Amino acid sequence: MKQLITILSLLFALSLQAQYQSKVWCPDNGDGTYTNPVLFADYSDPDVCVVGEDYYLTASSFNCIPGLPILHSKDLVNWQIVGYALEEQYPKELFDKPQHGNGVWAPAIRHHNDSLFIYWGDPDQGIFMVSSPTPSKGGNVMAWSRPVCVVPGKGMIDPCPLWDDDGRCYLVNGWAASRAGLNSILTVRELSADGTRAIGKPCIAFDGWQENFTSEGPKFYKRDGWYWIMNPAGGVERGWQLAMRSKSPYGPYEWKRVMWQGKTTVNGPHQGAWVHTSQGEDWFLHFNDRGAYGRVVYLQPVDWSSGWPMMGNNGEPYTKYRKPLTKNQKSSAICNPQESDEFNDGQLGLQWQWHANYNQLYGMPTANGFYRLYTQDLPQHFRSLWDVPNLLLQKPTALRFTATAKVRFASKDDNQYGGLVMMGRDYSALVVHRQGDAFLLQRHTCKGADAGQTETQQTLATLMPTDRDTIPYSPAIYLDLYLRLTVKDGQCRFAYSMDGKHYKDAGDVFAMREGKWIGAKFGFVAECSNRKGNRGWLDVDWIRITK
Secondary structure: OOHHHHHHHHHHHHHHHOOOOOOOOEEOOOOEEEEOOHHHHHHOOOOOEEEOOEEEEOOOOOEOOOEEEEEEOOOOOOOEEEEEEEEOOOOHHHHHOOOOOOOEEEEEEEOOOOOOEEEEEEOOOEEEEEEEOOOOOOOOOOOOOOEEEEHHHHHHHEEEEEOOOOOOOOEEEEEOHHHOOOOEEEEEEEEEOOOOOEEEEEEEEEOOOOOOOOOOOOOEEEEEEEEEEEEOOOOOOOOOOEEEEEEEOOOOOOOEEEOOOOOOOOOOEEEEEEEOOOOOOOOEEEEEOOOOHHHEEEEEEEEEOOOOEOOOOEEEEEOOEEEEOOOOOHHHOOOOOOEEOOOOHHHOOOOOOOOOOOOOOOOOOOOOOOOEEEEEOOOOOOOHHHHHOOOOOEEOOOEEEEEEEEEEEEEEEOOOOEEEEEEEOOOOEEEEEOOOOOEEEEEEEEOOOHHHHOEEEEEEEOOOEEEEEOOOOOOOOEEEEEEEEEOOOEEEEEEEEEEOOHHHHHHHOOOOOOOOOEEEEEEEEEEOOOOOOOOOOOEEEEEEEEO
8 A cells, every 4th residue: 555655646746747837948839839949958968769659868967966867758849857767876986076077978768678778888987778667658767777887998988779670789889089099980799689798899880080070979770671870970069960871780881961050050960869750750859059058959850751861951950840740649738847846745856966976965855845955064175166066956948047046044153155056167156154143145156167276255245144043052043035046148147135025136247157068057055164063054945947
């Protein structure tokens, strides 16, 4: 009975999330068409697989945890986050600290033998895989296996498996010049039939060095007796999409450019997933680099009439197009990945990630309708938040939005602080900082955090506590307030309010900057220096994303 109640609770929570509609970006126009991007968020290197009438998407997550996000859709336009496939990264002693730009690179998700498989490359360790039983009716994917190292080694990235008609399994992957000293080649090797280990040696199936430099991110398919590799070339910002075919999985492959920027404003349209739907249609999801916002996801129709998968409008990406056909149009109701969070259901929303493996002392949900983040001890020679693991962050999901949070900060001692941050290679945070019997409202800003620069601190106001403990042991003083972040075309403004109605600007405009291989992210920070007693904490009652 208890197990049944747990299952029903999970399904109910999922149904509530499925109804979430963004107030800042919705690609479904409500008239049978959609406007790109279908995901205005940093889902870099997206890959998608089909399970009946359901679509599952995953993407690069690098050092962010939980990793390998799983998004679900019924129509390739309306998406929701339903879980993650990676709860922590290994070895723990390495990934318990931020490893910017390392970890999970360009995963591939496939459905085989009634299971979902995800392969990814860790450029410093090798190629890894996790699997899960097929979810039921688009439900949450809970039971992911522990990662298996399929091919150990350095420099291998962007792997994708292909189970052939005879049951044999092949793997294609790219190579990172930063680790291996070579790139632009794609190699194919045979795996064991269960996909857990290499049983063959790698063969160079394609070398794009001259005309298709920086060939990487391959995805492996089979269609009408041809082996197909679809991959990007030319680099993230200015590249194009290739399709290649051969009668052997090892090649040689003939190639054709099937998508490029052309006369559009969509730069570098490439790297993603070809999808053949149950309605007999073909589509391609790819990313487009948006600088500080990261790599957002576009959807294009695919035309095979020439024998090649021409994408978009004869190779140029569409901004607006009709939605894919579905078996049941009612099953593809408008929904978007969750952004706002009321913290009322006793668990952290699926939009949130940490900058390193989670430690329970970073924060915990409560039964009282808020999320508590504990202040973490900064190192003695602290420079910036770049090396701090306990940042609780989510992706921006629109070019313009406002994030407003109701918080209560509890401080046990001086130099404990918490607040709202926009994080990247440059960052800025609006925090309240305990000093004596008062709180200092401050902006903490660092330009060049990734290069080892030291943050600056600007005091904007002195705020008196709104409450205090009367107990003799380790008493805290409290401050209740509202923090606001407004983003417009990459420019951020901070503000605060004591009553949630009247807001005051808090410092200068700050320009967002991307992180290492990821877009900028925003969320919460809670830190302390020279702690002598108990930790302070930041209780987040809610955060709401609006226009």
